[in-house]
Amino acid sequence: MRPTLESLLTRSWLHRGAWAWLCWPVALLYRMLTMAHRRWYAIGLGRVERAPVPLVVVGNVVAGGAGKTPVVMAVVEHFTQQGLQVGIVSRGHGGTHSQARLVTPQDHASDVGDEPLLLSRRCAVPVAVGRRRMDAVRALMHAYPQTQLLVSDDGLQHHAMWHDVALCIFDERGVGNGWPLPSGPLREAWPRTPWPGSVQLVVQTGVNTASVSQPDDKTSFLAERRLSDTARNGRGQTRALSDWIGQDVHALAGIAHPDRFFAMLERQGLQLRTRHALIDHGS
Secondary structure, three states: OOOHHHHHHHHHHHOOHHHHHHHHHHHHHHHHHHHHHOOOOOOHOOOOOOOOEEEEEEEEEOOOOOOOHHHHHHHHHHHHHHOOEEEEEOOOOOOOOOOOOEOOHHHHOOEEEEEEEHHHHHHHHHHHHHHHHHHHHHHHHHHOOOOOEEEOOOOOOOEEOOEEEEEEEEEEOEEEEEOOOEEEEOOOOOOOOOOOOOOOEEEEEEOOOOOOEEOOOEEEEEEEOOOEEEEEEOOOOOOEEEHOOEEEEEEEOOOHHOOOOHHHHHEEEEEEEEEEHHHHHHO
């Protein structure tokens, strides 16, 4: 039932219908609180800490999965290929860690969170998690002082951590109906004002964007979702997706929008016999 309810809620955020108007008083309060929170740090009442090296934050402006983690991977890969020593910091959503710590490929998702573990295994760069992101920054820089650039997986609304570059991620929904939670998908007001001295870019993931409102920003880039030609199991073994063409395939996804994953499998020529849609981050 939950994926169906989530799907209905997501669709309701594309229009200013009954749900949006019903929740508008709560949405107005949410907007006021988020603006006050940002203002608190902007005028110096809240302490803003800087990392000792440049920091790029990759975050969602809209609720739900918008393709943030693949963008983090792409950013890390790009700068690694330029010869920079890159590290990743994350809050470690879903993990049980109580203190900031480094993530290793041998860790378990229940301890450090599924996304940091994926990033550690996929990117092969230092990764640190912490309930406070700056604690994760300190842990990583202490262990890897040669790090030249940090990438924060999420943290766009974490104003206590200064960022030099902000990548604001949107999916094919764009800004939806343009209203804040719970009337719409926005986690903060949009257009978003960059911090003085920082750079803000917009990354639009997915296709079929004509039917929804788009971020009104000239510094926007379009990213395409595409599956790898190979799959990897829990033992690190790889197999070409083409090996499964003509066979019955059982697909399982624990992401915010599982239908996107199922559709990509079908575009690869796979025949899905069953589709198992778990909750986001489910296992």
